[in-house]
Amino acid sequence: MDRxxxxxxxxxxxDRVFHGSAVGMAVxxxxxxxxxxxxxxxxxxxxxxxxxxxxxxxxxxxxxxDVGVDRARELLSTRGVVDGFDATVQPPEGETRVIRLWxxxxxxxxxxxxxxxxxxxxxxxxxxxxxxLREAEVRFKALVEQMPAITLTQIEDPQSPTxxxxxYVSPQAERILGYPTAEWIRDPTLWIAVTHAEDRERVMxxxxxxxxxxQRLRDEYRMIASDGRVVWFQTETAPVEDPISDLRFWQGVxxxxxxxxxxxxxxxxxxxxxxxxxxxxxAVVYLGEYGEDGDWIYISPQIERVMGYTPREWLExxxxxxxxxxxxxxxxxxxxxxxxxxxxxPFRAEYRMQRKDGRWIWIVDEASVVRDPxxxxxxxxxxxxxxxxxxxxxxxxxxxxRLKNTLLHTLSHDLKEPLTAILGAAxxxxxxxxxxxxxxxxxxxxTLASRTKGMNDLLTDLLDxxxxxxxxxxxxxxPVHLGTLIRNxxxxxxxxxxxxxxxxxxxxxxxxxAPKVERIVENLLSNAARYTPRDGRIRVRAWREQEGVHLAVxxxxxxxxxxxxxxxxxxxxxxxxxxxxxxxxxxxxLVARFAELHGGHAWVEDRPGxxxxxxxxxxxxxxx
Numbered sequence: 213m214d215r216x217x218x219x220x221x222x223x224x225x226x227d228r229v230f231h232g233s234a235v236g237m238a239v240x241x242x243x244x245x246x247x248x249x250x251x252x253x254x255x256x257x258x259x260x261x262x263x264x265x266x267x268x269x270x271x272x273x274x275x276x277x278d279v280g281v282d283r284a285r286e287l288l289s290t291r292g293v294v295d296g297f298d299a300t301v302q303p304p305e306g307e308t309r310v311i312r313l314w315x316x317x318x319x320x321x322x323x324x325x326x327x328x329x330x331x332x333x334x335x336x337x338x339x340x341x342x343x344x345l346r347e348a349e350v351r352f353k354a355l356v357e358q359m360p361a362i363t364l365t366q367i368e369d370p371q372s373p374t375x376x377x378x379x380y381v382s383p384q385a386e387r388i389l390g391y392p393t394a395e396w397i398r399d400p401t402l403w404i405a406v407t408h409a410e411d412r413e414r415v416m417x418x419x420x421x422x423x424x425x426x427q428r429l430r431d432e433y434r435m436i437a438s439d440g441r442v443v444w445f446q447t448e449t450a451p452v453e454d455p456i457s458d459l460r461f462w463q464g465v466x467x468x469x470x471x472x473x474x475x476x477x478x479x480x481x482x483x484x485x486x487x488x489x490x491x492x493x494x495a496v497v498y499l500g501e502y503g504e505d506g507d508w509i510y511i512s513p514q515i516e517r518v519m520g521y522t523p524r525e526w527l528e529x530x531x532x533x534x535x536x537x538x539x540x541x542x543x544x545x546x547x548x549x550x551x552x553x554x555x556x557x558p559f560r561a562e563y564r565m566q567r568k569d570g571r572w573i574w575i576v577d578e579a580s581v582v583r584d585p586x587x588x589x590x591x592x593x594x595x596x597x598x599x600x601x602x603x604x605x606x607x608x609x610x611x612x613x614r615l616k617n618t619l620l621h622t623l624s625h626d627l628k629e630p631l632t633a634i635l636g637a638a639x640x641x642x643x644x645x646x647x648x649x650x651x652x653x654x655x656x657x658x659t660l661a662s663r664t665k666g667m668n669d670l671l672t673d674l675l676d677x678x679x680x681x682x683x684x685x686x687x688x689x690x691p692v693h694l695g696t697l698i699r700n701x702x703x704x705x706x707x708x709x710x711x712x713x714x715x716x717x718x719x720x721x722x723x724x725x726a727p728k729v730e731r732i733v734e735n736l737l738s739n740a741a742r743y744t745p746r747d748g749r750i751r752v753r754a755w756r757e758q759e760g761v762h763l764a765v766x767x768x769x770x771x772x773x774x775x776x777x778x779x780x781x782x783x784x785x786x787x788x789x790x791x792x793x794x795x796x797x798x799x800x801x802l803v804a805r806f807a808e809l810h811g812g813h814a815w816v817e818d819r820p821g822x823x824x825x826x827x828x829x830x831x832x833x834x835x836x
Contacts, residue, residue: 633659
């Protein structure tokens with residue numbers, strides 16, 4: 213049996229009727245049953261693809277039902293027709309169906325059998341399901357051509373330079389890119405030719421890989437429209453197997469995403485500008501959730517400059533706020549945060565935080581509330597400024613204000629009192645000079661001298677303090693025997709008023725500024741005499757250690773409370789009983805400043821057995 217049938221399809225009216233009909237038809241040779249032609253409706257109704265039908269034996273298709281093959285041959289040979297009969301067919305895939313068939317013999321040199329098929333109910337549209345399929349195809353095509361995307365069908369073609377040729381492309385290709393649909397089908401190289409040069413090699417490689425592997429292809433690339441515009445496409449192409457023809461083709465969708473790309477690029481530009489702005493302003497920008505367990509969403513790079521931690525270290529820390537905020541400030545900050553969450557008002561707080569290097573700095577934290585569409589607070593978007601310098605300046609201003617008030621008090625009290633005494637003595641001498649006894653005149657003159665010296669000492673202290681504040685005082689170091697210096701100061705101190713002082717050790721020589729050291733010893737002795745009872749002891753010691761020379765003045769007074777030990781050397785700082793004790797509050801400040809001038813420092817300790825021990829370290833300008 214010759215199964216290699218090559219009956220050509222004639223293009224013409226009858227051919228169009230045959231192949232376009234919704235009635236299933238097939239033509240076979242009577243002699244050997246070989247099917248010469250069949251239309252799509254017949255193929256659909258019996259569930260066999262056209263490649264399987266052409267060349268097959270029509271009497272072996274299993275379509276003759278109860279009539280049977282032999283009876284069918286007999287009826288065709290004798291009567292030339294087989295009246296309508298029903299047959300049950302079972303397609304390889306799909307449901308079992310019952311169809312109605314007719315067959316007739318067409319005479320000639322080589323008689324032909326014409327078989328017609330329709331639904332079992334004999335409706336005029338014999339291939340109603342096929343017709344429905346055709347209608348669905350028409351509807352699908354109309355839908356495809358209205359979509360805001362290009363749909364295309366490509367088949368593999370070894371003769372094409374690209375290995376594919378376009379079998380169908382929707383009209384959107386011309387609307388979007390400007391190239392007519394006929395040009396896409398006629399020129400198999402157009403698709404790759406209009407692909408952007410920077411994307412072409414990658415796209416071709418991806419297409420070749422998809423063709424070789426049979427895998428779905430997803431890609432994103434640019435194409436050049438006929439007017440020169442760059443159009444971005446997001447494409448997806450999948451291989452499809454035709455169940456009737458067994459032909460594999462590629463069905464694809466090309467979505468124009470140019471606007472999305474432009475929006476994304478614009479968003480990226482805006483985001484880059486925003487980040488550049490955020491990362492240049494002299495403050496820490498952050499996004500953070502509320503509460504102790506809230507996550508930090510973003511922190512700008514300035515956190516490293518302000519706190520010493522990189523953004524990654526900060527974001528990965530489980531609780532940076534609770535860990536680094538000063539314990540005395542944390543409760544207040546949490547209360548302000550809770551109030552912001554409850555009311556929706558902006559958050560603001562000033563508090564201390566500990567840097568990575570251990571230093572405490574002042575932070576001002578200001579944040580606004582970011583809400584969800586229902587108005588619920590989600591997180592805070594805020595700024596953190598380092599205000600340590602401002603805080604220190606405020607503290608300095610407060611200290612200066614306190615200093616001003618103290619200075620005014622000192623000038624009004626410590627200068628007014630001796631001026632009153634001097635004025636009284638001078639007035640008495642002026643009025644009663646001739647009547648005064650020598651002893652009375654001498655007492656008045658001593659008062660004038662004593663009070664004048666006290667005022668001079670106070671003014672000298674103020675001038676020294678000013679020079680030290682302005683940094684214009686420098687130590688003039690010369691080798692000095694400290695024992696001799698200390699004994700001379702003790703012998704000439706008017707503040708002791710004859711009170712005995714024990715001098716111990718002091719057998720050492722140091723390169724120091726002798727006048728400044730004398731003032732240190734004098735001021736410490738004056739302080740000790742002021743607070744030590746008349747029967748109490750005052751002791752002065754000096755000794756050398758590796759870091760330099762140590763001086764100590766011990767007294768048996770009330771001592772210095774712990775809370776004042778770190779501030780007692782500040783200018784005009786006086787003890788708790790300052791109102792009952794004379795003094796300006798400058799002496800101990802000068803002790804500390806003269807020590808610092810030498811590169812040392814001053815401090816106070818509790819004296820064993822009671823009282824205070826004021827100490828000074830004076831590093832040598834050079835060992836002697």
